[in-house]
Amino acid sequence: MMDATNIHISDLLDVRQQLNVSGITPTPQRLAIAEVLLTSHQHVTADEVFEKVNRSRVGPRVSKATVYNSLGLFVKKSLLREIFVDASRTFYDTNTQPHHHFYNLDTGQLIDMEERLVPFILESSLPENTLVEDIEIMIRVRNQKQ
Amino acid sequence: MMDATNIHISDLLDVRQQLNVSGITPTPQRLAIAEVLLTSHQHVTADEVFEKVNRSRVGPRVSKATVYNSLGLFVKKSLLREIFVDASRTFYDTNTQPHHHFYNLDTGQLIDMEERLVPFILESSLPENTLVEDIEIMIRVRNQKQ
DNA sequence: CGTGGATATTAGAATAGCTCTAAATCAGGA
DNA sequence: TCCTGATTTAGAGCTATTCTAATATCCACG
Numbered sequence: 001m002m003d004a005t006n007i008h009i010s011d012l013l014d015v016r017q018q019l020n021v022s023g024i025t026p027t028p029q030r031l032a033i034a035e036v037l038l039t040s041h042q043h044v045t046a047d048e049v050f051e052k053v054n055r056s057r058v059g060p061r062v063s064k065a066t067v068y069n070s071l072g073l074f075v076k077k078s079l080l081r082e083i084f085v086d087a088s089r090t091f092y093d094t095n096t097q098p099h100h101h102f103y104n105l106d107t108g109q110l111i112d113m114e115e116r117l118v119p120f121i122l123e124s125s126l127p128e129n130t131l132v133e134d135i136e137i138m139i140r141v142r143n144q145k146q
Numbered sequence: 147m148m149d150a151t152n153i154h155i156s157d158l159l160d161v162r163q164q165l166n167v168s169g170i171t172p173t174p175q176r177l178a179i180a181e182v183l184l185t186s187h188q189h190v191t192a193d194e195v196f197e198k199v200n201r202s203r204v205g206p207r208v209s210k211a212t213v214y215n216s217l218g219l220f221v222k223k224s225l226l227r228e229i230f231v232d233a234s235r236t237f238y239d240t241n242t243q244p245h246h247h248f249y250n251l252d253t254g255q256l257i258d259m260e261e262r263l264v265p266f267i268l269e270s271s272l273p274e275n276t277l278v279e280d281i282e283i284m285i286r287v288r289n290q291k292q
Numbered sequence: 293c294g295t296g297g298a299t300a301t302t303a304g305a306a307t308a309g310c311t312c313t314a315a316a317t318c319a320g321g322a
Numbered sequence: 323t324c325c326t327g328a329t330t331t332a333g334a335g336c337t338a339t340t341c342t343a344a345t346a347t348c349c350a351c352g
Binding site: 081082083084085086087089090098100101102103104105106107113126127129130131132133134135136137138139140141142143144 | 227228229230231232233235236244246247248249250251252253259272273275276277278279280281282283284285286287288289290
Binding site for chain 4: 025027029030060061062063064065066069087088
């Protein structure tokens with residue numbers, strides 16, 4: 001019990017610290033959202049976060065607008081990445097390491113792929129029992145300043 | 147004048163034939179939409195197609211639902227590819243050859259990248275005066291039947 | 293030639309994800 | 323305590339897309 005409590009507290013401290021380090025004022029709502037992200041599977045939608053953060057009775061109620069604002073802020077501060085697999089919704093990925101994805105059109109499942117596997121994709125690193133339908137490499141660039 | 151007319155007619159025949167070959171019944175609306183795709187830049191949105199197909203007085207009026215249905219059908223029949231660069235809209239790409247994209251976050255421009263350039267991306271094949279912000283490789287898979 | 297059933301098209305309503313607005317709340321420095 | 327700026331909120335608004343259900347078109351068969 002005591003252990004569990006300690007773990008929980010130190011987790012919270014970590015979250016608070018991470019927000020601080022990233023230059024994000026750690027408000028109660030943002031902490032609650034960050035907590036949810038920590039305890040969720042890796043790829044989440046805004047709506048999933050909204051549901052989860054308000055389902056549990058602990059912590060503050062968080063409005064939908066705040067969920068969107070906070071997720072957007074986390075993305076801007078590189079704590080999250082946005083993923084667009086179809087037009088109907090945005091996924092947020094808590095793994096900010098360079099990596100890519102397998103998206104299973106049949107199941108909707110989004111699976112990580114290590115970056116270094118890219119050259120071998122077509123040989124052996126596919127998820128089991130799947131066939132490639134389409135490969136899309138999107139490189140987002142910005143104009144050079146100056 | 148005569149030349150121009152001939153060219154136009156033969157273009158139409160080609161379009162009709164392409165739809166037939168792809169197993170798409172060539173209705174007047176679908177032909178008009180396919181025409182628009184031929185004479186547009188490579189990456190278009192449903193709304194651009196809708197505007198363009200109805201701006202010219204020749205050909206039938208085409209409803210928005212039919213534009214969406216037809217574009218969806220063309221995608222299913224591999225005459226078009228969908229591209230998701232952000233959550234706000236779907237692009238349709240008339241180039242169905244295997245290839246990828248540069249997306250300029252500053253300008254919204256979508257630029258083709260040849261598939262074979264992928265391994266050299268980070269060296270020299272970037273669009274001029276741009277910096278990489280993010281690379282995303284999306285591999286869409288399907289469950290193996292059987 | 294009809295006619296009947298499948299296919300296609302349509303206008304407009306509905307949906308859904310996301311953003312905006314304007315008011316209320318909160319935090320913290322003077 | 324008061325002031326100011328940042329944050330949150332409910333709900334309205336926006337927009338791309340899909341749905342609905344009525345109409346039109348096509349064409350094979352009698």
